Amino acid sequence: MTRERELLDRAIGVQPPLGLDFDAIEATGRRVARRRVRAASAVVVATVAVIILSGTTLLTRSKVPELTPGGAPVTVEPIARDSAYCYRTADISSTERDQHISVGLVDGDTAAASIEICATIWTSNRYLWSPGGPRSSPPPLVACILNSRAYNLDGGEGPGSVGVFPGDETVCSRLGMANADID
Template structure:
């Protein structure tokens, strides 16, 4: 803080108020220390992240997970049952806005098995166009529900939880075409 800044602050506070005992130099020093600490944390996180990636490459990371190793289209129970996804298109690599919507239903402990409900939830959202997956129509319109299929997501699914169910517009061969196992729900 410059001398002019300090003078401006003192003038803004006025002289009719009780004196405010601020150690402006100490406040400024704490701000510098916080910025320095944040910078060190960011650098440390970056170094650890690069180290983890490098270590993963050296240790053979990139090996397929058990889900990815399952034959595409094979019937597999989902490992993650507290979250599921409704997809607009049969594309697990897209990061386009509104490509998929995460669905999680919380109970008293914040955890509920949403997997058993996900087909009904996604069908209802397509029928009401809740997620704008279809062009808008007049209010009160019932939208067309495409054929839907449930697949178990692998680590290749962008911005989604591995082992969760993804519901896609498509048929029985859609999961295999995406390289995903079919969800046993």
């Protein structure tokens, strides 16, 4: 019967059984499993990072004080330090052209330099804020922490930034904002 089986196998083209390298097959399986674990770990890490950043953003935005206009003055540090806004008048709801200008430094703490930056804008009269033309000194300026009531801030990222207004230290509380601790 063995001879008959051999003849039949040759006739229909059956190949002799192959020798399998089980060690190589298992090693390939382990490599594939490690790749899958690394990919799943990377997805988990990325998801956790997105959740943490989203939560931080929500918590940060909720720390912008919403004060009652005319209330007691409060001083807080700005949340956003890389940009600031210079205002022509002490009005956060004005829709006039060039009422506020977004400013920033390429490198450095814009919040800390905001009074100086806005003073330069006032003295140069670049936006025609000074009725008599360029002036030798700006009006008294005060730094406030902008809240969500401030009109038309770039990309909604303004709340928590510094807004510099002409006036004294009572301007911020009159507008319902905290004074900025920028020193």
